[in-house]
Amino acid sequence: MPPKVKSEAEKQKASALILDAARELFVTKGIEAVTMREIAKKIGYSPTTIYLYFKDKETLIHEICVKDFEQLGGQLSGLMQIEEPVERMINMGDSYARFALNYPNHYRMIFMTRWSECPLGDDIDPGKDGYQLLMQVVEAVYEAGHFLPEHDNPELIAQTIWAGIHGVCSLQINMGHDPHINWTDIEDRIALMLATLTRGLLKYPNYKRKLK
Amino acid sequence: MPPKVKSEAEKQKASALILDAARELFVTKGIEAVTMREIAKKIGYSPTTIYLYFKDKETLIHEICVKDFEQLGGQLSGLMQIEEPVERMINMGDSYARFALNYPNHYRMIFMTRWSECPLGDDIDPGKDGYQLLMQVVEAVYEAGHFLPEHDNPELIAQTIWAGIHGVCSLQINMGHDPHINWTDIEDRIALMLATLTRGLLKYPNYKRKLK
DNA sequence: TCGATAGATTAACGCTGTTAACTTAATGCT
DNA sequence: AGCATTAAGTTAACAGCGTTAATCTATCGA
Numbered sequence: 001m002p003p004k005v006k007s008e009a010e011k012q013k014a015s016a017l018i019l020d021a022a023r024e025l026f027v028t029k030g031i032e033a034v035t036m037r038e039i040a041k042k043i044g045y046s047p048t049t050i051y052l053y054f055k056d057k058e059t060l061i062h063e064i065c066v067k068d069f070e071q072l073g074g075q076l077s078g079l080m081q082i083e084e085p086v087e088r089m090i091n092m093g094d095s096y097a098r099f100a101l102n103y104p105n106h107y108r109m110i111f112m113t114r115w116s117e118c119p120l121g122d123d124i125d126p127g128k129d130g131y132q133l134l135m136q137v138v139e140a141v142y143e144a145g146h147f148l149p150e151h152d153n154p155e156l157i158a159q160t161i162w163a164g165i166h167g168v169c170s171l172q173i174n175m176g177h178d179p180h181i182n183w184t185d186i187e188d189r190i191a192l193m194l195a196t197l198t199r200g201l202l203k204y205p206n207y208k209r210k211l212k
Numbered sequence: 213m214p215p216k217v218k219s220e221a222e223k224q225k226a227s228a229l230i231l232d233a234a235r236e237l238f239v240t241k242g243i244e245a246v247t248m249r250e251i252a253k254k255i256g257y258s259p260t261t262i263y264l265y266f267k268d269k270e271t272l273i274h275e276i277c278v279k280d281f282e283q284l285g286g287q288l289s290g291l292m293q294i295e296e297p298v299e300r301m302i303n304m305g306d307s308y309a310r311f312a313l314n315y316p317n318h319y320r321m322i323f324m325t326r327w328s329e330c331p332l333g334d335d336i337d338p339g340k341d342g343y344q345l346l347m348q349v350v351e352a353v354y355e356a357g358h359f360l361p362e363h364d365n366p367e368l369i370a371q372t373i374w375a376g377i378h379g380v381c382s383l384q385i386n387m388g389h390d391p392h393i394n395w396t397d398i399e400d401r402i403a404l405m406l407a408t409l410t411r412g413l414l415k416y417p418n419y420k421r422k423l424k
Numbered sequence: 425t426c427g428a429t430a431g432a433t434t435a436a437c438g439c440t441g442t443t444a445a446c447t448t449a450a451t452g453c454t
Numbered sequence: 455a456g457c458a459t460t461a462a463g464t465t466a467a468c469a470g471c472g473t474t475a476a477t478c479t480a481t482c483g484a
Contacts, residue, residue: 014431035470035471036472045432045433046432046433046434047472048432048434048473048474051474052430052431052432056472108326111386111387124392153396155396156396156400156401157404159393159396160380160401160404160405160408162379162383163376163380163383163401163405164375164376164405166379166382166383167374167376167378168372170324170379170382171323171374171375174323174324180336180343183371184367184368184371188365188368189371189372192363192368192369192372193372193375193376195412196408196412196413197412198412199411199412199417200407200408200409200410200411200412200413201408205411205417217449217450217451217460217462218461218462247439247440249439249440249441257464258463258464260465261462261463261464264462264463268441426483427482427483427484428483428484429483431479431480433477434475434477434478435476435477436474436475436476437472437473437474438472438473439473440471440472441468441470441471442467442468442469443467443468443469444468445464445465445466445467446463446465447462447463447464448462448463448464449460449461449463450459450461450462451458451459451461452458453456453458453459454455454456454457454458
């Protein structure tokens with residue numbers, strides 16, 4: 001029962017079929033279940049058929065990453081409507097953390113995996129690039145003069161905020177089930193990190209978060 | 213030319229030989245070079261000989277982790293002689309980051325890899341356990357009353373500090389070569405994170421680091 | 425009606441971690 | 455001293471992986 005000529009739309013459909021199967025596999029059964037043979041079995045294809053649509057396993061995974069990364073970007077860009085820059089910044093950190101913990105396997109793939117090449121980001125829609133969005137809001141806070149005067153490099157500030165939130169999330173994802181550590185509630189850890197970053201970076205040592 | 217009966221010390225030696233070969237392999241050639249066959253070739257053994265000394269690849273790697281983790285612990289415990297608790301805490305964060313960046317492959321194995329079981333820590337000498345050391349110094353700072361009064365949980369504070377430093381280091385290790393991000397100098401990122409954590413957590417909004 | 429071709433499959437290669445069976449030299453026992 | 459036992463190590467082999475090459479077959483254009 002092999003071949004019938006496929007339209008461009010049908011090819012797209014087959015491609016999406018593979019992508020979704022691969023995504024669901026590692027979301028539900030973990031990254032180690034994502035083998036070419038496993039993906040193929042799931043959709044009733046032969047293992048090698050995947051190679052008609054994707055160069056190799058890495059680019060397949062990479063394409064999933066780009067899509068999910070843009071989903072994160074979409075989630076974050078919704079926050080750009082918050083007018084007060086500091087509140088916008090804090091909510092962005094919070095939203096970022098929520099994405100990481102709701103989709104730990106996605107997050108691990110995007111930010112916790114070493115990429116031999118294609119370092120993500122190249123194919124990302126700039127409007128949905130989470131880092132660019134963070135830069136924008138940090139720059140807004142900077143322009144408004146809310147940071148300590150000794151902090152004169154928005155890029156450095158943004159990277160520090162990113163590192164703080166990422167640290168909480170990645171530790172939770174990788175070691176959150178280690179019984180050797182007496183972990184406190186993850187919500188408390190996120191909240192304290194956000195509070196520490198704002199108090200540590202802003203002019204106002206007593207800044208209290210208003211929204212949410 | 214096979215076997216001669218080996219004393220316990222000789223067994224230890226063979227075990228260490230395997231461990232060192234495995235460690236050097238992934239330090240120099242990266243984690244993907246660490247295959248049982250590669251390790252064996254390096255020391256002139258047959259691949260299966262390794263299984264006489266280690267149950268499987270995971271426990272072999274795990275044993276390397278424990279050793280290197282204790283090395284980090286030793287490095288950190290040297291700082292316990294600093295009498296002023298806050299300075300001790302800051303230097304501990306700094307020293308931790310230096311370990312992470314000097315031995316990125318070690319660090320990746322210890323803190324950035326998902327362990328199916330044996331979550332490290334079980335076999336660690338408590339005196340060389342980095343987390344315990346951090347807890348001790350955070351508790352000292354807490355007892356001395358240097359934290360903001362609203363922060364009444366030393367464990368939560370310690371985990372936040374850890375997360376902050378770990379975030380800087382793990383982002384650098386995993387994405388530090390991503391040309392898509394305009395990375396600032398890593399030393400600046402470490403310094404700003406330490407400054408932000410101290411200002412964010414301590415009572416004193418103008419605390420300036422003294423030593424080093 | 426007859427190639428040509430697109431879509432998919434089977435076979436196969438070299439790699440991996442790991443187990444089973446085998447080899448060989450030294451030891452303990454009688 | 456001679457012989458079975460055993461410890462240390464090797465070779466062979468299995469199942470699974472990503473991937474490439476060769477093959478098959480139903481449809482399309484002429």
